[in-house]
Each structure stands twice: as structure tokens, then as C-alpha cells.
Amino acid sequence: MAKYLLLKHYRGAPAPVNNVPMDQWKPDEVEAHIRFMNDFATRLEGSGEFIDGQALSPDGVWVRYDGEGRAPVTDGPFAETKDLIAGWMVIDVDSYERAIELAGELSAAPGAGGRPIYEWLEVRPFMAAPSNFCH
Secondary structure, three states: OOEEEEEEEOOOOOOOOOOOOOOOOHHHHHHHHHHHHHHHHHHHHEEEEEEEEEEOOOOOOEEOOOOOOOEEEEEEOOOOOOHEEEEEEEEOOOOOHHHHHHHHHHOOOOOOOHOOOOOOOEEOOOOOOOOOOOO
């Protein structure tokens, strides 16, 4: 089994076919989208392929160390992930092909008008720990 991150973007990825921002959807369209996501996760829990998934709040800041005795620095001249990353799901599957298959299904989540979004999802494998890694 290999773990993959399915990363949903607000922007930064190619535009989805049904490219209406969620804040412009009707309440029942948002509910249908969330229901689809929950049903997808429940199905993968049943097959043992679901690890975790979360939608992310748009609130957040960048933080970095600024030296001994100094307060951490927040924000910066970087693209804000709160503008880029909408959420993620971690899956544990038998193959890369299965990860791609599931990402394709997730891409069909309903959006505005109840039509599939056809959004682009970033699929990233987790790095394997080196064989000499100590726990």
C-alpha cells in the first residue's frame, strides 16, 4: 500500500470546467458537494483506502523562525496557501493507477448547477522513510 495526497486547490491549478467559485453556489449546491465528498470518503473507509481528509478554512498565515529570542515572523511575500489550497484527502492504495482513478472520481464532485466540477486535483505520493530511519 502507498499513501497519496489528493490536493484540492482554490487557484493555482488549471481552471475546472465548471469554474464557479463555491461562495457563488446556492446552499443546496454546497450541500450536494459536501454530501458527495462525505459519501466518497465513507466508501473508501469501507475499502480501507481512506486515511483522512479535511476542507481548509481560508484563514491562516505563514510563520517562520526569526532567530533566538525573537518572536516568529508571520506572513511574507509569498502566495498565501489560504488562497490556493481548499482541502485535501489522504488515501492508502495498492497502486499509482488506483490513486489516479480515485482522483478522477473525486474531480467529478458536483458544483454550481449540480453539474460536476471537473476540477484538477494534485496527486502527490508520500515520501517513503529511508530504511535506516529510526522511530
